[in-house]
């Protein structure tokens with residue numbers, strides 16, 4: 088996937104740094120290695136740099152830390168639409184994802200027309216049963232990051248008292264195995 092000219096909103100990074108606790112200085116250094124060091128919520132950063140950051144975190148701290156970053160973003164992200172249910176959220180996840188990216192300085196989702204620009208893959212949502220959703224990720228981000236993100240958003244928007252289960256078993260497509268996408272099932276009981 089050619090990510091040249093594509094940027095991600097710095098909003099997410101400021102929360103990662105605030106919430107990373109004991110890993111704070113390690114993470115700050117890794118971000119700095121890839122020229123991300125001011126963590127301005129209103130700034131934009133090359134997606135390629137963020138991808139390199141995630142790779143270095145995976146190598147130096149481990150896959151759990153990459154997963155935790157996805158979780159942190161999902162729990163702290165400001166959602167600019169009204170979300171009343173887990174379905175509301177996941178049926179809008181791809182739009183929200185595109186709103187947080189821009190290409191050649193232009194938002195990848197038009198706030199008015201909701202038209203999306205190609206170039207960063209998708210989060211594809213399908214409702215399988217009332218308590219079972221299928222999310223297919225064709226975006227460039229690593230599996231552990233997406234897993235944390237989906238898990239965190241599902242927990243955040245689930246009906247109170249429901250327990251969330253994410254199925255991404257080895258029988259399902261996964262980018263770690265060279266597949267083009269990862270498929271996750273979100274269930275709650």
Ligand SMILES: [Zn+2]
Nearest residue numbers: 230261262269
């Ligand atoms: Zn995967």
